[in-house]
Amino acid sequence: MVRRSVVAGCGAYLPDRVVTNEELVQRVDTTDEWIVQRTGIKTRHIAGDDQKTSDLAIAAARQALEHAGMNASELDLVVLATATPDHTFPSTATTVQAALGMTRGAAFDVQAVCSGFVYAMNVADNFVRLGQAKNVLVIGAETFSRILDWEDRTTCVLFGDGAGAVVLLGQDASGDSSDRGVLANCLHSDGRHHDLLYVDGGPSATQTVGHLRMEGPEVFKHAVKNLSSVVGEALEIAGLHTDDVDWLVPHQANKRIISSTARKLRVSEEKIVMTVERHANTSAASIPLALNDAVRDGRINTGDVLVLEAMGGGFTWGASVVRW
16 A cells, blocks of 8 residues: 545636736737747736735635635645745745644745746655655745846746645555556756756845846757656656546646647647646746646546646756546
8 A cells, every 4th residue: 555645626826917918019029929929828917016926825725725625724734836935034835824824734835946836746745655744735826927027028928927726635545557646756957057047136146036037949949858758757657658648737838848748748739738828837836727727627537647747947847647
């Protein structure tokens, strides 16, 4: 027997304000056609001036707990993935913990940028497997609009704000690929590529928040190669093949990256959960936001095999295989 992390509920939150490509055209030298053709993005949600990352995370967390039929008092652990925390410290996860009324266990942040949710799932799953936690809340939440250079047309059109969450429950299982829950995780990083995708600020380096900087074409090349490779690794660990995959739930960075990765994996477009058109790139929030969409509209059903995959600045990248 082994312990599996079974997804018991999911939730999401998107800020009310929706920014269209047409609105961005008024601010920077770009066109709706250029944005859609190169990224697939048409709209993105932007947090209000009075909204912090924790506010988005709390809303998504509450929905996930409700979906799971659980109270926050039953949680043992909160793992929150974000690259845009409320403060340098304390962790945003502890702010969420307090707001939910959770007074036991532990809460902390994980920072792997766009790969953050996959990293957080891996961390949470390890806690469950080791018997250190039974009920875990995993959140991806970002206010990337706060670190964008709104005069840089190559980056400001790509990102949005939002949060998504899942509740994991530890359950005994047989230990084979027919189990429900997280079947495999695989993580990688390569710090040599720092200058291809980074923020030019930070409390230690510059004492400023800074802005996101990216070499788009180079990131694209690495993304397709790394993502297709890590998905293959994760499926091998799970004892499954690409033919067994019911749904690919990728980080929603760019439609071309998602489609190119799927083609390399030989996964049909019909099996991809895609929300980038409406949400843009919400970094660590993008996978749980897409997952919530597909669960709520009935696409994902009990027994389905899901692959979650992402790559982010650093570079970091990873994949999780989950049987719903």
